[in-house]
Amino acid sequence: GAVVSQHPSRVICKSGTSVKIECRSLDFQATTMFWYRQFPKQSLMLMATSNEGSKATYEQGVEKDKFLINHASLTLSTLTVTSAHPEDSSFYICSARRLRRGWADTQYFGPGTRLTVL
């Protein structure tokens, strides 16, 4: 199977601090990783798409300078929430996709990271 991990699973931080969330594909190389945000009892909203070695593509309304994404290798992408505020509290989920035979493969999701900003 294709396994994606996230670390940490849960983080509580003070307002104004920065938090880094890691997303790793454990048994495959991910050419593309996605970051989603999920509010309680709501669907997933795509925040950004990151391709290894290039800049992330952010969805409309997502602040690039606040949500820094780095996809430094084919198995690791990081999301840094800078100067976090209580409204940034949410469930952040990453997914990873490999490209096979010229067509898009399935996205495999990480277990999510619960961020609480006090």
Next chain:
Amino acid sequence: AQSVTQLDSQVPVFEEAPVELRCNYSSSVSVYLFWYVQYPNQGLQLLLKYLSGSTLVKGINGFEAEFNKSQTSFHLRKPSVHISDTAEYFCAVQEGGATNKLIFGTGTLLAVQP
């Protein structure tokens, strides 16, 4: 633009009864369709997917879905549910080709009662 509609926000059902979770999509191009399940405080797990070929797709945990192009639907079904099937179910669409984004529906909470 693509969109996904899950009309039922919650579906209560008794254990061992059959269930259908509805999903309709809109897209001007060919699409890939997915159903994911999310248990509380967890990420998403792929239940099944339709890429091409047979319109009846079988997935894990006894679930199946049927792609109906004329009705632009991809309803999820299970003939007999268990308490452990209680979870949030998301339908998603992805445009065909080497792109990218999954567009999710708003989710349906399947609440299985004893």
